[in-house]
Amino acid sequence: MGPKTEELLNILLWSADLLVNPSWRSLFESYEGWAYRNGLLIQIGRLEQRKWVTRKSKERNDRVYRLSAQGRLHALGGRDPEARWERAWDGRWRLVIFDIPSGQNAEREWLRRYLRARDFGCLQNSVWVTPDPMEEEQRTLAGGSLNVESIVLLEAHTCADGQAVSSKLKLRRRNSFAGCRRSVKPGWLLSE
Structure with a gap:
């Protein structure tokens, strides 16, 4: 998929998200803010699946994460100096x-x-x-x-x-x- 196609799909998703979840935040949020917010949460979700980070609380709105011991080892290149x-x-x-x-x-x-x-x-x-x-x-x-x-x-x-x-x-x-x-x-x- 080319960058223009990916950008078009992202804009369509942003528009759909605006229609499905109408709120003051989504009405006044720019496309760039939406893309950053969704991209960051997706990346953190991937890190959490790999057990490199752990969420401090199980509540959905609480976004405090800790680097796990496995994540620390990965960040150090697989070896603990x-x-x-x-x-x-x-x-x-x-x-x-x-x-x-x-x-x-x-x-x-x-x-x-x-x-x-x-x-x-x-x-x-x-x-x-x-x-x-x-x-x-x-x-x-x-x-x-x-x-x-x-x-x-x-x-x-x-x-x-x-x-x-x-x-x-x-x-x-x-x-x-x-x-x-x-x-x-x-x-x-x-x-x-």
Whole structure:
């Protein structure tokens, strides 16, 4: 369905809603206000069906919603960062260090996105670290189009019990999730 057809159907629905539910509000409400109100409630209904939000009260007119634990987890990308930091660890850091020439920007950006998607922490633009084993990454990088001579994979123990790396990554993660954490805590209210 094209945008013009969809817009025409929306205007017909607005007109029908005005005739079926005559009220002061509907008489003086613009089409844009009606479309916003109906679109928002439809989206919130979908979120409620997926159990990402819960209604505070079962009354129809009460529109106070809370983000559920399942919704919070979805908003965080399917992983709870605090639970990831509290899991068991073998005490070894795995590092990916690379020096890809500036003429290969696409490859460099692909590698950064790849590492970020696998929850590696960025110490510098070309130094990435993870506490997890890297068998899959070794196979992927060795079989890829990147020049493997410009990539070094290391497994290392740290001095001082890993506090320097751990604290730097926790600080970066805390800063990157700070805005998200404020907006998706359990009990977060979404009201009209």
